[in-house]
Amino acid sequence: MVLKVYGIAASRASRPLWLLEELGVPYERVPVDYRTGATRQAEMLAINPNGHIPALDDEGIIVWESMACTLYLARKYASHGGLNLGAQNLTEEAELLRWSFWVMTEVEKDALSVLMHRMAMPAERRDARLAEQAEKRLAVPLRVLEAHLATRPWLAGDRFTVADVNVASIVSWIRPAPQVLAVFPAVSDWLQRCLDRPAQRRVRTMASAESKIA
Numbered sequence: 001m002v003l004k005v006y007g008i009a010a011s012r013a014s015r016p017l018w019l020l021e022e023l024g025v026p027y028e029r030v031p032v033d034y035r036t037g038a039t040r041q042a043e044m045l046a047i048n049p050n051g052h053i054p055a056l057d058d059e060g061i062i063v064w065e066s067m068a069c070t071l072y073l074a075r076k077y078a079s080h081g082g083l084n085l086g087a088q089n090l091t092e093e094a095e096l097l098r099w100s101f102w103v104m105t106e107v108e109k110d111a112l113s114v115l116m117h118r119m120a121m122p123a124e125r126r127d128a129r130l131a132e133q134a135e136k137r138l139a140v141p142l143r144v145l146e147a148h149l150a151t152r153p154w155l156a157g158d159r160f161t162v163a164d165v166n167v168a169s170i171v172s173w174i175r176p177a178p179q180v181l182a183v184f185p186a187v188s189d190w191l192q193r194c195l196d197r198p199a200q201r202r203v204r205t206m207a208s209a210e211s212k213i214a
């Protein structure tokens with residue numbers, strides 16, 4: 001039974017999709033669209049009772065929460081295709097967990113405000129004040145990220161890992177406010193290197209193909 005990923009690519013499902021594309025693991029995508037109410041249908045609620053995407057069904061192992069999905073996949077496919085995006089030892093495990101929890105709790109909410117109020121919502125529903133407040137708060141965690149990346153190319157270990165997937169997936173939401181990222185050169189350079197990866201480009205292509213269909 002092939003691994004199933006529930007969710008359209010233009011959503012937080014892009015996180016596990018990016019990881020799978022990096023590793024070259026075969027999967028089947030069930031493009032459940034959160035904009036149509038499909039995540040709240042009985043069939044999806046049976047998989048994720050929260051009514052959200054993404055979710056994975058890995059031969060009966062159900063995983064939801066996007067970063068639980070990426071961390072699970074990185075561990076399961078740690079030696080797949082010559083690329084290890086998971087931890088090689090406990091020190092790296094600590095780093096992957098630390099950065100993943102950090103970005104969810106310290107960055108995601110404000111990054112989403114920037115994305116919504118600077119770009120994603122229809123212009124008449126955007127509130128520039130909410131975006132400005134979020135941008136101001138984001139300088140605090142971005143300073144932490146900048147200091148970390150000033151001395152190393154990737155977040156954990158000495159290679160691209162699931163920590164980079166998780167953190168870049170959220171920090172990229174701040175791009176509609178370029179002035180916020182511009183004062184953090186190490187973050188900007190690292191983010192660009194993450195987004196230039198062929199696997200990430202493939203996920204963006206999937207996402208734009210789907211928005212043309214929708």
Ligand SMILES: N[C@@H](CCC(=O)N[C@@H](CS)C(=O)NCC(=O)O)C(=O)O
Nearest residue numbers: 011012034039051052053054065066
């Ligand atoms: N913390 C969750 C959030 C999941 C989430 O909110 N997903 C959105 C799409 S990006 C969704 O499914 N929304 C549909 C809904 O809430 O009805 C995660 O990271 O997986």
